[in-house]
Amino acid sequence: MLEIKPETVLPAEGVTIAEAAERTGVSVHTLRYYERAGLVVTPIDRTPGGRRRYHHRDLRWIDICTRLRATGMPIRSIRRYAELVMAGTGNEAERLALLEAHQAETAARLAELRTHLDRIDHKVATYRARLAEGRAEGLWTPNP
The missing domain is CATH 1.10.287 (Helix Hairpins)
Structure with a gap:
């Protein structure tokens, strides 16, 4: 598992799913699963051809999800946390x-x-x- 540091520089257009997997230390399959399972707090950008493009905020969030999961947090709890984050301030x-x-x-x-x-x-x-x-x-x- 890699730490996504705030100073990590990514191209303005983001990185591919393969590059995101390499940078976060999780598999492409896991990245797709996180998205399907409702664990991602912002919609993943897509190229005009429909390919995923990950940005720094996405990689930081994936890092948090991966750490929570690695420490035993159930997927339903991570999903709840993601829901709260997506709901915005007040919670x-x-x-x-x-x-x-x-x-x-x-x-x-x-x-x-x-x-x-x-x-x-x-x-x-x-x-x-x-x-x-x-x-x-x-x-x-x-x-x-």
């Missing part, structure tokens, strides 16, 4: 509540993962120490 408190709830869920999952990782780190250290000492006995040897 910022609801947007904030949605994001804060996801933030809390993500923090809880991260804390749980850290606990699991601590235990794995301990086991790795134990194996390294025992192997360095030349004594691997007692390291979870199955009993017949």
Whole structure:
């Protein structure tokens, strides 16, 4: 996943779907899916021939959607967030509540993962120490 920085320069006419996929780190299929699923907050521009053209605002929004999804936010919640954004001003408190709830869920999952990782780190250290000492006995040897 790439970070779309505000200073990223795009051609005035935008970029193709393939270039947008490369810049955002998601597949062309995912970009089309985001559009079909109602996750995109502005209509994607089209060339006279009907080909999609993505602009900086589109890439920034795709980056946010991708990060929300990567942290486990359900598609329906991302869609709700997109709907709120598309509705314009006046619902910022609801947007904030949605994001804060996801933030809390993500923090809880991260804390749980850290606990699991601590235990794995301990086991790795134990194996390294025992192997360095030349004594691997007692390291979870199955009993017949």
